[in-house]
Amino acid sequence: MKQFTYTITDPLGIHARPAGLLAKVAKGFGDTVVTVTKDGTTVKASQLMKLMGLGVKQGNVVTVAAEGPAEEEAIAAVEEFFRTNL
Amino acid sequence: MDATKRQRYEKIAEEITKLAGGKDNIQGIAHCATRLRIVLKDNDLADLKAMEDVDLAKGVFVAGDQVQIIFGAGLVNDVYEVVADYNNMKNMSLSDLKTVANQKMNPLQRIIKALSDVFVDIMPGILAAALLTGLSGVLGNIEFVQNNATLYGITTLVNIASGAIFGFLPLAVAYSACKRFGGRPILGIVMGCIMLSGSLADAYQAAQGLVEVTTLHIFGFPVELVGFQGGIIVALLMGYVTAMLDKFFERKVPEVVRLLVSPLLTTLVGALLLFTVIGPVGRGLSSGLTNVLVWMTQNLGLIGYAVFSGLQQLLVITGLHHILGAVEAQLLADTGRNFLNPLMSVAIIAQGGAVLGYMLRHRDNVKIRELSIPSFISVLFGITEPALFGVNLRYRYPIIGGCIGGALGGVVVYLTNLAALGFGTTVLPGIALADPSGNGYVNYIIAHAVAIAAGFIMTMVLGGFMDKAPEQAASAPAKAEEKKDDAPAIVPAETAQPESFYGYANGTILPLEQVKDETFASGVLGDGVAVIPSEGKIYAPADCVVTNVAETKHAIGLMTAGGNEILIHIGVDTVKLGGKFFTALVKDGDSVRKGQPLIAFDLEQIKKAGYETAIPMLFTDAPDDMTLSKETAGAMSTQTKVAEMKKA
Structure with a gap:
């Protein structure tokens, strides 16, 4: 399993649009599962509604993890997404 | 307000709305300098305790029909905006809010509600004192206790502890009323202290002519320096006036000198009004009412007795009944027979009967049971304030049942020619005072039995006509649940379907x-x-x-x-x-x-x-x-x- 923690800097947090984009990114690695954890709640990054439901805001610290055959690529892509968009 | 703050406030809004009993229970929202003010349909649905734990809230209290949540200057404006948005209730001014609050009731209901609110707030104090008074009354009549130094000492202390709050009841009422009408409580306390100041002649002693009363002359008008012991009406009026003055001066006095000047003006103007207008009017009312009632018993025979014992408890509501002690003393001195004592005693026990009647009608309601049982016990010792303010007056019809019971008890007192040989205690301990001649003790018991039974039955009967509202309220949630049942939850398909x-x-x-x-x-x-x-x-x-x-x-x-x-x-x-x-x-x-x-x-x-x-x-x-x-x-x-x- 690969993981990183990230502090959200986007003033609007993970709202509908970035959540949708993140879900798209996270879906792109077949059997590799990407998860986002905030305050002990973990959701699959591929599930848009769950992701929105986390209510991640600016200043929140989230832990992002990837597990599966393509976890290296997945974690790199997702980390890139966070740094660029969130 | 940035988005992070906004979200925090939204959470607060959501929680407050939930704890206030939901959007449906909220009638209006406004704010003042530091407090968020919410008018609720039913304050009982709100969980005030839990509200205190809401993020950023610094305190919660109820003043009048408003639940007020303290957030602090500045912050409250932001929180208000979010809470009001959340409930679709923007742009309400404080006066709009009051209108909403007042629309709920007609004027008489409002007065009774206000009166009841004022007394509910100080009820724990009254209840404690009432039960202690009963205890000291019983102990004081036991010879053994009087002869034992330790027991005598304890009885005396109990007596002091029980009597104090009644001696200072106007202070408590002025405090509570001032708070109820939106003034700062301490100013109500100050006003209460003025009413009972040691520089004034004691009202009871003055009534019995035991002390000299100084009279001042202000612009030619005489102002008597007599205290307001037992002056509940005056205290209520003063509490109200003080609150209005406080709010007025807080608004008008410039901020730089407000803390210095505003309470000063409130206290000064309040005190002047007390001695020149409100005090004399309140006292006039008191002695007028009392004199009429006493005159009726002496001149109208059976009807006079019935009216007196029927209405005597209304005197208690106003606090005027304390004056009757002087009348009783006079009666005893003149005739040796005090017929007012049994009349008051049956009036008291009838209110107890009304409490029991109300409790039986609402036997499933724990809150009402908790309130009714100690109220009834204190009635047995002759103290009706808890029963009156806690139950009978609050729910309106029991007071009517109680008064009818009292009147019937008064009829029995007249027919059996019952009288007491002393004064000061009633109901259970009062039996010791009954004049034994002509089966006095038995008649005393019969009169009380009639009164309590009549109060009980009349309340049950009246409740049948007038108690509809709570039953409806109880059935409403049940209906809501039914509704939920016939709309079964939607269960989405596992995989996407056409x-x-x-x-x-x-x-x-x-x-x-x-x-x-x-x-x-x-x-x-x-x-x-x-x-x-x-x-x-x-x-x-x-x-x-x-x-x-x-x-x-x-x-x-x-x-x-x-x-x-x-x-x-x-x-x-x-x-x-x-x-x-x-x-x-x-x-x-x-x-x-x-x-x-x-x-x-x-x-x-x-x-x-x-x-x-x-x-x-x-x-x-x-x-x-x-x-x-x-x-x-x-x-x-x-x-x-x-x-x-x-x-x-």
């Missing part, structure tokens, strides 16, 4: 590609349709479960009965509004039917704020083996089919 979707807004259909937002237009979030809305509301496009209402309420996630995941996003970039102009009509987990409103929003304001109002509806998790056929032009309403998910 399904039709109907208009989710009224307006004009727009191809998704033309939405002025790259993310939506490109279809990267999923295929879908869009609409330019003509009104500020979105509806469920199919039977579905709400999976997620965005905290900013500009977007909503749905899982349809057919297992399709849908995102409806109102406007472009509207997340930046932080929830402003949006109202969620459903919450996460709700089952909703096709066409049911989901979110309301202020279309004009959003346009004015410079946002695109196009509303895309996206199928964010469509499986590869399904395709979406969709309308790309024309009008949209909740009756038009706008999209269909089909097997590829």
Whole structure:
């Protein structure tokens, strides 16, 4: 399993649009599962509604993890997404 | 207010609304310099204790019909804005709020409610004193206790402890009334202290002519320096006046000197009014009422007795009954027989009967039982304040039942020629005072039995006519539950099924590609349709479960009965509004039917704020083996089919 923690800097947090984009990114690695954890709640990054439901805001610290055959690529892509968009 | 703060406040708004008994229970919202003020339909539905734990709240209390939550200067303005938005109640002024509060009741109800609120607040003190008074009354009559130094000492201390609050009742009432009417409590206390100041002659002693009363002359008007012991009416009026003065001066005095000048003016003007107008008027009322009642017993025979014992407890409400002690002393001195004592005693026990009647009607209500039992016990020792203010007056009809019971008891007193040989105690301990001649003890018991039974029965009977409201209230939640039952929860299919979707807004259909937002237009979030809305509301496009209402309420996630995941996003970039102009009509987990409103929003304001109002509806998790056929032009309403998910 690969993981990183990230502090959200986007003033609007993970709202509908970035959540949708993140879900798209996270879906792109077949059997590799990407998860986002905030305050002990973990959701699959591929599930848009769950992701929105986390209510991640600016200043929140989230832990992002990837597990599966393509976890290296997945974690790199997702980390890139966070740094660029969130 | 930035988005982070806004979200924090929204959470506060949500919690406060829930703890206030829900949106339906909130009638109005306003704020003053530091407090958020909410008018509730029913204060009992609010959980004030839990409200104190709400984020940022510094305290919670009830003043009048308003629940007031202290947030502090500045902060309260922001919190208010969010809470008011959340409940769709913006732009209410404090006076609007009062109007809302007052509309709930007619003037008489308002007065009784205010009176009851004032006394409920100080009830623990009165109740303690009442029971202690009963105890000291019993102990004082036991010879053994009187002869034992230790027991005598304890009795004396109990006596002091019990008598104190009654001696200072006007102070407690002035405090509570001032608070009730929105003034600062300490100013009510100050006014109470003035009323009972040691520099004034004691009212009871003055009434019996035991002390010299100094009279001042102000502009030629005589002002008697007599205290207001037992002056409950005066204390109530003063509490009200003090509150009004306090609010007036707090508004008018410039801020620089406010702390120095405003309480000073309130106290000064209040004290002048007390001695020149309110005091004399209140005292006039007292002696007038009392004299009329006493005159009736002496001149109208049976009717006079019945009226006296029927209305005597109303004197207690006003605090005027203390004056009767002087009359009793006079009667004893003149005739040796005190017939007022048994009359008062039956009036008292009848109120106890009314309490029992009310309790029996509401035997399932724990709160009422808790209040009724100690109230009844204190009645047995001759103290009716808890019963009157805690139960009978508060629920209105028991006081009527009690008064009728008292009147019937008075008839028995007249017929059996009952009298007492002393004064000061009534009901249980009072039997010791009864004149034994002509079967006095037996008649005493019969008169009380008649009074308590009549009070009890009349309350039960009256309750049958007048007690409808609480029963209705009790059946209402049951109905609500039934409703839930015949709308079974929607269980979405495990995998996406072919399904039709109907208009989710009224307006004009727009191809998704033309939405002025790259993310939506490109279809990267999923295929879908869009609409330019003509009104500020979105509806469920199919039977579905709400999976997620965005905290900013500009977007909503749905899982349809057919297992399709849908995102409806109102406007472009509207997340930046932080929830402003949006109202969620459903919450996460709700089952909703096709066409049911989901979110309301202020279309004009959003346009004015410079946002695109196009509303895309996206199928964010469509499986590869399904395709979406969709309308790309024309009008949209909740009756038009706008999209269909089909097997590829």
